[in-house]
Amino acid sequence: MEVGPNDCLVSRFPDADLLDARDLLIVPGFVDAHIHTYGVLAHGMPVSGVPDSFEGFLKRFWWPQVEDRLDREMIRAAFRLTCANLIRSGVTSLCDVLEAPLIPDGTLDILAEELEAAGLRAVLSVEASERHGVESGARALAENVRFVRACRGEDRLRGMISLHTSFTCSAPFVESAKDCATALGCDLHLHLSESEYEPRECAIRYGTRPVFWYDRIGVWDPTVLASQVVAVEDDEIRLLAERGVRVAHMPLSNCEVGGGIAPVPRMLECGLRPGLGSDGYITDMFQIMRGAFLLHKGAGRDPRVLPAPTVLAMAGVWGAAAIGFAGLGELKPGHPADLIGVSMEFATPLTQANVADQIVVHGDAVGVDLVVADGRVLLSGGELIREDIDRLRHCVREQAARLWRVVEHG
Numbered sequence: 001m002e003v004g005p006n007d008c009l010v011s012r013f014p015d016a017d018l019l020d021a022r023d024l025l026i027v028p029g030f031v032d033a034h035i036h037t038y039g040v041l042a043h044g045m046p047v048s049g050v051p052d053s054f055e056g057f058l059k060r061f062w063w064p065q066v067e068d069r070l071d072r073e074m075i076r077a078a079f080r081l082t083c084a085n086l087i088r089s090g091v092t093s094l095c096d097v098l099e100a101p102l103i104p105d106g107t108l109d110i111l112a113e114e115l116e117a118a119g120l121r122a123v124l125s126v127e128a129s130e131r132h133g134v135e136s137g138a139r140a141l142a143e144n145v146r147f148v149r150a151c152r153g154e155d156r157l158r159g160m161i162s163l164h165t166s167f168t169c170s171a172p173f174v175e176s177a178k179d180c181a182t183a184l185g186c187d188l189h190l191h192l193s194e195s196e197y198e199p200r201e202c203a204i205r206y207g208t209r210p211v212f213w214y215d216r217i218g219v220w221d222p223t224v225l226a227s228q229v230v231a232v233e234d235d236e237i238r239l240l241a242e243r244g245v246r247v248a249h250m251p252l253s254n255c256e257v258g259g260g261i262a263p264v265p266r267m268l269e270c271g272l273r274p275g276l277g278s279d280g281y282i283t284d285m286f287q288i289m290r291g292a293f294l295l296h297k298g299a300g301r302d303p304r305v306l307p308a309p310t311v312l313a314m315a316g317v318w319g320a321a322a323i324g325f326a327g328l329g330e331l332k333p334g335h336p337a338d339l340i341g342v343s344m345e346f347a348t349p350l351t352q353a354n355v356a357d358q359i360v361v362h363g364d365a366v367g368v369d370l371v372v373a374d375g376r377v378l379l380s381g382g383e384l385i386r387e388d389i390d391r392l393r394h395c396v397r398e399q400a401a402r403l404w405r406v407v408e409h410g
């Protein structure tokens, strides 16, 4: 409703509840622009042999041993713990994509229930692909359509149409997903060129690169969110920027799967404004920001790229725009009260000029003392208000043990 000095606010709103945030730096809540909350179940999971490539990672590990074995109990427990961990690192909004093609319809309703209990803001979807056949793909699309409609009128919750990739979705399938999104007036999400595998496959199947293939089908416009965007060439980046496509960047998970390093400095030069995501891998937003801040300097041998204010924008206002929650990420009257209070106990003085550096380079999730989402306090004094983290961890350990056992025996 208002932003201003303490005294003015207290005299204008004498009856309002007062939150003591003295000695805290007030920052807009972070946005995880691309996450798979179920991913926590695979943290430390035993794998027989390290996959030799990105496609090996998917085909021999992630698809058969994780995605295709998930059940509702696992998904629910993982979602709730991940939400709690996100809150602890200052995240107030997330864009979660459930990749579980064999799960029954209606699972998004369970996540919506848990989201409401956690108090966060989210875009939720199930990933649609034809990996398990045409029917399974159509079912996932229909589930997204149902959920988008069910979320109408909600402030903190939205659905979207979510696709996997050009190597798991045919042109007619992508076209039907685009038609659904257009008819509903909702966003369309897809994973784009997470490694060289997708451009290589696309060249074999269609004789072109993925960005041009999607362009041929008429997919690109400002309602589309492309996540990953690692193995893209210069003319592809320029086309994405020209079409106003939104992008999400996952610096740490791109490394995990050996996908490469996304050309983010070039995206910025072309006018793209990427959000920052965890991909469900390392979900601490401070570590992700630090990854983005350092990785591109090292890769490009240029200390000038991705300065701290840019990285902070990626974790906040740009991420919010990327997931379609415009208005978040800025502390202004009329904007939602999604904010965090970060301890100002830095080793050196905090100044107007170095505030982004102090947060991005020297900040830490341990310093997050206060989290408010939509005006509701979720963390205070560094403690979660609504969650018992030990209980949530216990639940996930049980569910992870079930998943791992299935794998070991299956």
Ligand SMILES: [Zn+2]
Pocket (backbone or CB within 6 Å): 034, 035, 036, 191, 227, 279
């Ligand atoms: Zn992903």
